[in-house]
Amino acid sequence: MSILTKDIVAQIFTRPFRIRPILHQMVVVGLNTLPIASIMAIFTGMVLAVQTYYQFRQFDLETYIGTVVGLSMTRELGPVLTAIIVAGRIGSSTAAEIGSMKVTEQIDALRTFGVNPVRYLATPRFIALVTMLPFLTIYTDFIGILGAYSISIIKFHIRSSLYIDKTIHFLDPPDVLSGLIKAIFFGAIIAIVSCHKGLTSGEGAQGVGRATTNSVVLSSILILIIDYFLTIILP
Amino acid sequence: MGNHKKSYTELKVGIFTLFGLLILIFIIISIGDFHIYQKGYTINILFNKIEGLEIASPIRLSGMEVGEVKEIIVDTNKIRVVAWVRSDAPIRADSQITINSLGIIGEKYIDITRGSPSARLLKNEDTIVGIDPVSVGSLLFKTEEVILSLERATGRIEEILQGSVNKLDINKIVKTTSSILNNTNTIITENRQNIKKTFTNLDNSFINLNNSLNALANAAKTTSNTIRHIEKNIDNLFKDNAGNIKTACAKFKDTSVLLMKKILSISTNLEKVINSIDQNLAKTINNIDQNLAKVTNNMDQNLAKVTNNIDQLIDKNKGNLNTTLKNYEKSSLQLIEISNSLKSVISEIEKGKGLLGKISKDDKVAANLEEIIYNLNELSKDIKNHPWKLLRK
Numbered sequence: 001m002s003i004l005t006k007d008i009v010a011q012i013f014t015r016p017f018r019i020r021p022i023l024h025q026m027v028v029v030g031l032n033t034l035p036i037a038s039i040m041a042i043f044t045g046m047v048l049a050v051q052t053y054y055q056f057r058q059f060d061l062e063t064y065i066g067t068v069v070g071l072s073m074t075r076e077l078g079p080v081l082t083a084i085i086v087a088g089r090i091g092s093s094t095a096a097e098i099g100s101m102k103v104t105e106q107i108d109a110l111r112t113f114g115v116n117p118v119r120y121l122a123t124p125r126f127i128a129l130v131t132m133l134p135f136l137t138i139y140t141d142f143i144g145i146l147g148a149y150s151i152s153i154i155k156f157h158i159r160s161s162l163y164i165d166k167t168i169h170f171l172d173p174p175d176v177l178s179g180l181i182k183a184i185f186f187g188a189i190i191a192i193v194s195c196h197k198g199l200t201s202g203e204g205a206q207g208v209g210r211a212t213t214n215s216v217v218l219s220s221i222l223i224l225i226i227d228y229f230l231t232i233i234l235p
Numbered sequence: 236m237g238n239h240k241k242s243y244t245e246l247k248v249g250i251f252t253l254f255g256l257l258i259l260i261f262i263i264i265s266i267g268d269f270h271i272y273q274k275g276y277t278i279n280i281l282f283n284k285i286e287g288l289e290i291a292s293p294i295r296l297s298g299m300e301v302g303e304v305k306e307i308i309v310d311t312n313k314i315r316v317v318a319w320v321r322s323d324a325p326i327r328a329d330s331q332i333t334i335n336s337l338g339i340i341g342e343k344y345i346d347i348t349r350g351s352p353s354a355r356l357l358k359n360e361d362t363i364v365g366i367d368p369v370s371v372g373s374l375l376f377k378t379e380e381v382i383l384s385l386e387r388a389t390g391r392i393e394e395i396l397q398g399s400v401n402k403l404d405i406n407k408i409v410k411t412t413s414s415i416l417n418n419t420n421t422i423i424t425e426n427r428q429n430i431k432k433t434f435t436n437l438d439n440s441f442i443n444l445n446n447s448l449n450a451l452a453n454a455a456k457t458t459s460n461t462i463r464h465i466e467k468n469i470d471n472l473f474k475d476n477a478g479n480i481k482t483a484c485a486k487f488k489d490t491s492v493l494l495m496k497k498i499l500s501i502s503t504n505l506e507k508v509i510n511s512i513d514q515n516l517a518k519t520i521n522n523i524d525q526n527l528a529k530v531t532n533n534m535d536q537n538l539a540k541v542t543n544n545i546d547q548l549i550d551k552n553k554g555n556l557n558t559t560l561k562n563y564e565k566s567s568l569q570l571i572e573i574s575n576s577l578k579s580v581i582s583e584i585e586k587g588k589g590l591l592g593k594i595s596k597d598d599k600v601a602a603n604l605e606e607i608i609y610n611l612n613e614l615s616k617d618i619k620n621h622p623w624k625l626l627r628k
Binding site for chain 1: 244245247248251252254255256258259262263265266267
């Protein structure tokens with residue numbers, strides 16, 4: 001896997017650039033994932049708001065929902081949940097696509113034509129995931145906070161200005177930025193794991209299925225583990 | 236077609252990333268404490284301890300957030316907190332600056348009071364000394380003490396309430412006291428200047444009073460000195476003329492004794508004179524009495540003759556009686572008048588007990604009396620002028 005990583009990173013800086021597959025992958029990763037990510041985000045935000053409300057009401061701290069939602073969305077839930085969704089949606093499809101290409105010996109065909117399969121298949125996905133996942137995270141952060149805000153105002157009758165003030169007051173730019181840095185790492189994990197599983201998939205449809213499953217499971221677990229270490233490292 | 240599709244993809248990616256960046260910028264700006272759109276100034280606040288105050292801790296003016304802590308610098312003996320404050324937030328030279336905890340989370344913030352309107356406004360880079368916060372430990376210790384004393388106080392209040400004092404009364408007292416305090420407060424704040432002036436005036440007056448008292452004391456000193464001087468002079472005068480005064484006094488004594496003796500002899504002679512005057516007066520009065528009796532007798536006899544004559548006339552002129560009677564009536568009326576006047580004369584004479592009565596009815600007596608009085612007058616003059624005649628005899 002580390003060899004693959006080295007290959008992918010090396011291929012990024014190899015001329016000539018092939019923009020079109022990258023853009024294609026960007027659309028797939030970013031725009032096409034946005035709806036499902038938004039639904040995930042808005043409901044996560046709302047659930048978070050409701051849970052926090054029932055817990056904080058005991059201490060008369062309802063107005064701090066904004067603080068809790070804002071911090072948890074930007075620092076943890078936004079990047080991690082988005083990454084897991086992307087891992088499920090893009091990672092699986094990548095692994096399946098590359099795996100089936102491997103099974104049907106298309107990779108070998110590419111090699112025969114003198115095309116570097118890593119350069120042709122893996123690098124565009126890597127670039128697309130690394131760049132688009134932070135943007136997706138920005139969207140999910142914002143939408144999640146918006147969902148929590150709306151539920152707090154409509155359902156719990158917390159004053160809008162107070163909620164916004166509490167959100168803004170306790171949120172600092174480092175919180176948001178650390179979430180985005182995490183997202184970059186998660187994008188890289190998804191790309192490398194899914195490409196690796198695809199390229200190393202076993203024989204037949206079974207092998208492709210296993211590769212897909214393994215890709216999702218491994219990238220999800222790696223995301224959570226790396227998230228822990230990143231949380232420690234980042235401010 | 237392929238080219239068209241490609242540009243379409245680029246557009247999608249472009250819009251996606253652009254929106255993402257816009258949201259990011261929006262979030263960062265709104266949560267970040269950027270003061271790009273706000274003008275403000277920084278002040279330095281000095282503390283001995285800051286009880287965990289951090290950079291970016293809020294600064295509140297009368298509870299309103301107006302800025303934040305920018306920097307915390309450890310100076311040689313104080314901790315200097317550099318605070319950024321909005322330009323429309325007035326912090327005055329006598330504003331009280333404390334470090335407080337916010338809510339249950341315990342976030343520290345700097346609390347600033349408004350200060351008095353007369354105090355100077357702080358400018359950029361001004362330095363002000365803050366009031367050091369009380370540590371939680373000592374606060375708890377003090378709280379315990381306070382609670383204990385409160386317990387004692389409430390026990391006493393309960394005793395009082397159970398006793399004679401009415402609850403309502405206490406309520407009233409508390410209310411009135413608070414209103415009085417409020418009033419006093421407003422009066423004091425309203426008249427702060429006046430009170431200050433009054434005190435300075437009082438001060439000046441005291442100084443003036445002191446000066447006047449000093450002047451008075453000096454004057455009193457000089458006066459006492461002069462009095463002492465005068466006393467000395469008088470003393471000396473007495474000492475010098477003591478002999479003369481003594482002799483004068485002795486002489487005065489002698490003359491007064493002589494005078495007394497003379498006065499005594501004069502009074503005895505006067506008594507004798509008065510006695511002789513009394514005797515003469517008695518004799519004169521007797522004479523007057525006798526003369527009066529003779530006069531009345533004569534008058535009686537004349538009246539009898541008149542009546543006789545009338546009788547004869549009546550007998551002779553019986554015919555003319557009627558006319559005569561009428562005449563008689565007239566004359567009798569006149570007679571009555573005469574007798575009345577006589578009566579009054581007699582009564583006056585009778586009444587005339589003293590000298591004056593007698594004098595008024597008899598010219599001779601009056602003349603005599605006048606003579607006597609004249610003589611007496613002469614005599615008294617003589618005695619007055621020549622008292623030695625009496626002594627000589």
